[in-house]
Amino acid sequence: MYDQCEDTLLLIDSISEYSGSSVLEIGVGSGGICRKLIENFSFVVGTDVEIESIKSCKKNISKIHWICCDVVSAICGKFDLIVSNPPYLPNEDIYDIQDRTIYGGKEGIELTCRFIEDSIPLLKMNGKIIIVCSSLANLESLENFISYKNLEKKIINTKKIFFETLYVYELKFKS
Numbered sequence: 267m268y269d270q271c272e273d274t275l276l277l278i279d280s281i282s283e284y285s286g287s288s289v290l291e292i293g294v295g296s297g298g299i300c301r302k303l304i305e306n307f308s309f310v311v312g313t314d315v316e317i318e319s320i321k322s323c324k325k326n327i328s329k330i331h332w333i334c335c336d337v338v339s340a341i342c343g344k345f346d347l348i349v350s351n352p353p354y355l356p357n358e359d360i361y362d363i364q365d366r367t368i369y370g371g372k373e374g375i376e377l378t379c380r381f382i383e384d385s386i387p388l389l390k391m392n393g394k395i396i397i398v399c400s401s402l403a404n405l406e407s408l409e410n411f412i413s414y415k416n417l418e419k420k421i422i423n424t425k426k427i428f429f430e431t432l433y434v435y436e437l438k439f440k441s
């Protein structure tokens with residue numbers, strides 16, 4: 267299970283101003299993001315592909331709907347906000363699964379793109395996606411993908427740590 271790290275804290279800091287009726291987090295890990303979201307949203311859903319994460323969150327954090335599934339495969343409905351700190355580190359060998367909590371594919375963005383693509387049908391027309399990404403991943407390709415999906419991007423937070431810079435993107439439908 268993913269323990270809270272710099273990226274978790276950056277995302278917690280970035281979401282504190284958002285509020286609404288419904289929010290979804292993809293990849294909850296130990297549940298710290300959802301714990302923050304429940305302060306400003308009345309309906310909070312969190313998914314993770316790792317059963318141990320979901321079991322731990324269910325045991326320790328109440329008032330949130332915890333669901334074990336791949337990305338959003340078990341979810342329907344529309345959300346005001348969709349949040350994720352996806353696995354974003356590039357891994358050289360795509361056939362080596364390694365740690366699925368941190369490796370996001372050969373370019374570091376493959377899982378991020380899937381998280382974004384699968385989120386789009388679940389987003390209200392004026393809804394937003396908040397997602398963490400890293401300078402270690404192929405951000406140029408990610409930005410092309412975002413634009414191709416008819417979304418516009420704003421950087422709402424950044425943090426430099428050792429060998430990388432973390433970015434928090436806010437995405438919404440192009441107007």
Ligand SMILES: C[S@@+](CC[C@H](N)C(=O)[O-])C[C@H]1O[C@@H](n2cnc3c(N)ncnc32)[C@H](O)[C@@H]1O
Nearest residue numbers: 268274293294295314315316336337351353367
């Ligand atoms: C970088 S961790 C972030 C955890 C937590 N949100 C945080 O910020 O501390 C990424 C999380 O995504 C989950 N994950 C990886 N692949 C997934 C998938 N296909 N569907 C849902 N969750 C996934 C991992 O199990 C992990 O908990």
